[in-house]
Amino acid sequence: MSTNVIETAGLGKRYGSTWALRECSLAIPAGHVTALVGPNGAGKTTLLNLAVGLAEPSAGSVTVLDSRPAGSPAALDGIAFVAQDMPVYKNLSAGDMLHLTRNLNRRFDRGYAEARLGELGIPLNRKAGKLSGGQQAQLALTLALARRPKLLVLDEPVAMLDPVARHDFMATVLAAMADDGVSVVLSSHVLAELERVADYLILLSRGRVQLAGEVDDLLASHRMLTGPAAEADRYADRPVVHVRRAQAQAHLLVRATADDPVPPGWEAHPVGLEELTLAYLREPGASALPGPARSRNTQPSEVTR
Amino acid sequence: MTALTMPAPPEHDAGLRPVPWRRMAWVTWRQHRAAIGGATAFLGAFTVYLWLTGLQMHHAEAANCHPAGSLGCAINFTGRYGETAIIVSIALQAVPALIGAFTGAPVLARELETGTFRFAWTQGIGRLRWTAGKLAPLAVAVTAAAGAFTVLFAWYNQPWAAAGYVTPFSARVFDLLGVAFAAWTLAAFAIGVLAGTLIRRVVPAIAATLAIYAGLAFATGLWLREHYITPLVTHSTNLPGSAWAISGWYTKGGTFAFGDHGNGIASTARQLCGGPCSASSGSLEQILARHGYTHWISYQPASRFWPLQWIEGGWLLALSVLLIAASIWLVRRRAT
Numbered sequence: 001m002s003t004n005v006i007e008t009a010g011l012g013k014r015y016g017s018t019w020a021l022r023e024c025s026l027a028i029p030a031g032h033v034t035a036l037v038g039p040n041g042a043g044k045t046t047l048l049n050l051a052v053g054l055a056e057p058s059a060g061s062v063t064v065l066d067s068r069p070a071g072s073p074a075a076l077d078g079i080a081f082v083a084q085d086m087p088v089y090k091n092l093s094a095g096d097m098l099h100l101t102r103n104l105n106r107r108f109d110r111g112y113a114e115a116r117l118g119e120l121g122i123p124l125n126r127k128a129g130k131l132s133g134g135q136q137a138q139l140a141l142t143l144a145l146a147r148r149p150k151l152l153v154l155d156e157p158v159a160m161l162d163p164v165a166r167h168d169f170m171a172t173v174l175a176a177m178a179d180d181g182v183s184v185v186l187s188s189h190v191l192a193e194l195e196r197v198a199d200y201l202i203l204l205s206r207g208r209v210q211l212a213g214e215v216d217d218l219l220a221s222h223r224m225l226t227g228p229a230a231e232a233d234r235y236a237d238r239p240v241v242h243v244r245r246a247q248a249q250a251h252l253l254v255r256a257t258a259d260d261p262v263p264p265g266w267e268a269h270p271v272g273l274e275e276l277t278l279a280y281l282r283e284p285g286a287s288a289l290p291g292p293a294r295s296r297n298t299q300p301s302e303v304t305r
Numbered sequence: 306m307t308a309l310t311m312p313a314p315p316e317h318d319a320g321l322r323p324v325p326w327r328r329m330a331w332v333t334w335r336q337h338r339a340a341i342g343g344a345t346a347f348l349g350a351f352t353v354y355l356w357l358t359g360l361q362m363h364h365a366e367a368a369n370c371h372p373a374g375s376l377g378c379a380i381n382f383t384g385r386y387g388e389t390a391i392i393v394s395i396a397l398q399a400v401p402a403l404i405g406a407f408t409g410a411p412v413l414a415r416e417l418e419t420g421t422f423r424f425a426w427t428q429g430i431g432r433l434r435w436t437a438g439k440l441a442p443l444a445v446a447v448t449a450a451a452g453a454f455t456v457l458f459a460w461y462n463q464p465w466a467a468a469g470y471v472t473p474f475s476a477r478v479f480d481l482l483g484v485a486f487a488a489w490t491l492a493a494f495a496i497g498v499l500a501g502t503l504i505r506r507v508v509p510a511i512a513a514t515l516a517i518y519a520g521l522a523f524a525t526g527l528w529l530r531e532h533y534i535t536p537l538v539t540h541s542t543n544l545p546g547s548a549w550a551i552s553g554w555y556t557k558g559g560t561f562a563f564g565d566h567g568n569g570i571a572s573t574a575r576q577l578c579g580g581p582c583s584a585s586s587g588s589l590e591q592i593l594a595r596h597g598y599t600h601w602i603s604y605q606p607a608s609r610f611w612p613l614q615w616i617e618g619g620w621l622l623a624l625s626v627l628l629i630a631a632s633i634w635l636v637r638r639r640a641t
Contacts, residue, residue: 052427053426053427054423054426054427056638072431073322073429073431076427076428076429076430076431077429079427080427081423081427083420083423083424083427085420087419087420087421087423087424088421088424089336089421089424090419091339092335092336096335099331099335100331100332100335100336101428103325103328103329103331103332104328104332104425104428104429104430104435105428105429105430106429107429140424147428147429
């Protein structure tokens with residue numbers, strides 16, 4: 001049975017008169033590390049808050065883990081969320097945080113949590129507020145993973161971390177993914193990190209979904225064409241995402257597969273995730289929402305414009 | 306929806322689950338032990354002080370005040386301890402406010418201020434059961450502590466009541482006796498919780514709680530309490546010594562003449578005496594009585610002490626329940 005960890009239909013969230021997110025229809029399939037990418041203010045945190053039940057939709061609907069209403073007890077049982085600033089109770093010890101989390105959940109793997117903190121060299125009697133930023137992040141992640149969630153949601157998990165802590169943090173996430181099969185949805189604007197971990201990508205811009213799909217599919221359906229700058233305009237009718245001119249040469253990111261014909265005088269190259277993402281981020285008007293939608297009752301792929 | 310097509314697996318139950326009280330009690334204690342410890346130390350210090358001075362007062366009263374009006378009683382008991390007892394009872398007026406504000410206001414305000422609500426409200430327990438599981442044990446604890454403290458204060462106050470120096474209706478002791486003290490403490494806690502939920506910051510929430518509490522307590526003592534039960538009315542000569550006199554006025558020929566203090570009575574007295582009244586004409590009340598004025602007093606008899614206590618405790622309890630329910634409703638609706 002194919003399942004979706006997050007499904008939204010026409011989802012919108014308004015703060016005052018501003019829409020932080022609108023007309024968002026997505027189906028994020030299980031078994032992926034999904035990266036939610038977009039510039040600041042694109043609606044990443046809003047979408048994640050809606051998915052974990054911290055915010056209520058202004059329009060549309062959001063369900064998680066196979067149609068459980070977001071924020072319901074059944075949904076919260078299966079989701080672990082680590083918010084942007086890694087909130088832990090700073091006046092509690094790591095051991096108390098562990099026991100507290102155990103008391104707030106029906107399922108909690110204490111042995112895993114203690115072993116993990118031991119490996120990380122985090123003493124159980126140390127106050128959480130006295131831990132380094134990287135250790136606090138690891139503590140928050142350990143508490144989340146010890147709940148044995150089906151879905152792990154991370155909001156900007158590595159933004160505040162130094163490169164070593166960043167690497168260690170993502171290694172923990174990937175290990176959990178491999179061991180438990182937990183699905184991961186994480187937001188980030190650190191593109192380099194995503195290339196290594198993400199296999200599903202959602203690109204948000206100005207509160208709307210610009211790009212969504214499996215990374216392999218997205219990469220396979222885009223090519224970078226390089227050719228004479230003077231001829232660049234000739235391809236304006238093709239699905240060109242982004243044009244970059246460098247003196248005599250132009251680089252066109254187009255929606256095309258490896259089998260599509262290449263015009264004479266032009267060269268086609270496969271694109272990398274960072275390249276692709278940057279091109280779309282620079283063209284907020286472009287969008288690509290390839291299917292197939294793995295949803296049983298929504299068709300999010302039709303929102304393309 | 307799912308239930309129509311397939312039997313829901315156990316972890317899918319979307320219905321109400323009971324609050325895990327024992328687990329939440331641990332969580333509450335661990336997170337708020339500083340506040341609980343502070344309140345306990347605060348009440349403990351007062352307890353020791355009341356116990357020590359209370360013992361001295363009890364001895365002084367027993368040794369000197371039988372009969373109560375004696376000179377020895379005036380020197381060794383009322384003269385020596387009177388001022389202290391008044392200051393203590395006034396200081397204690399602030400205790401429910403302080404306990405309520407410092408335990409109630411931070412419970413939700415600190416989570417909202419520091420962002421830890423994003424952690425707490427996404428745990429499996431869910432935010433509603435989390436809120437109920439925290440507020441209930443804290444409310445019970447502060448109310449019980451205040452109730453126990455009342456027993457001590459009643460003992461402390463006993464020599465003064467026995468010697469007839471303070472009636473239990475006095476504004477400075479009524480809310481320290483009976484069920485009122487516990488009820489006021491609970492109300493302050495509930496005000497603090499709601500203020501914290503609305504204001505979302507600890508220090509302003511504490512300040513707001515103290516201000517609202519003070520306003521409510523003054524309004525109750527000055528205007529509200531005397532109207533819980535319609536006061537009785539009698540001739541001033543028949544007023545029982547233990548009663549709580551509320552207001553007085555004069556009538557002549559069955560119609561209202563003037564209140565028993567203020568301009569009306571002063572100008573009438575000057576007219577009747579033909580100038581300032583001399584001491585030989587008797588007391589003002591006697592002079593007025595000779596000219597056909599009758600002095601009436603409205604009052605609450607001593608037997609109404611407990612009914613008034615229960616009424617005050619009752620409406621404060623209802624208010625507290627309402628405020629806490631409003632806080633839980635806000636938590637349920639609150640979005641980031």
